[in-house]
Amino acid sequence: MKKTYNIEVDCAHCANLMEETTKKVEGVVAAGVNFMTQKMTVEFAEGADDAVVMKNVLKACKKVEPDCEIEL
Numbered sequence: 716m717k718k719t720y721n722i723e724v725d726c727a728h729c730a731n732l733m734e735e736t737t738k739k740v741e742g743v744v745a746a747g748v749n750f751m752t753q754k755m756t757v758e759f760a761e762g763a764d765d766a767v768v769m770k771n772v773l774k775a776c777k778k779v780e781p782d783c784e785i786e787l
Contacts, residue, residue: 716758716759716765717756717757717758717759718756718757718759718765719754719755719756719757720754720755720756720757720769720785720786720787721753721754721755721785721786722748722753722754722755722783722784722785722786723753723782723783723784723785724748724750724753724780724783725780725782725783726750727750729779729780729783730748730749730750731748731750732779732780733748733755733776733779733780733783734746734747734748734755736772736775736776736778736779737755737757737772737775737776739775740768740771740772740775741768741771742759742760742763742764742767742768742771743757743758743759743760743763743768743772744758744759744760745757745758746758746772755785757769757772766787769785769787770787772785773785773787
C-alpha cells in the first residue's frame, strides 16, 4: 500500500535526510520526499499498520528536523 502525506520541511537537504531516515523505519518498503511540493510518499510493507509505522516515521524525522510536521 502506498500513501501520500503533506509535510512541512524547511530545506531540500533536510527533505533528503528525512527521506533516507524514513526508508530505514520498520514497515517501510520505499519512501520519497519532495521539498518543492511538500509531499511525502510512503510504501508500506504488506501487513504493516500504516498508522503505527507513520508515528515511528514522524518520531525518526523529528530527530532530523525537530520542527518538521507530517499530516497524519
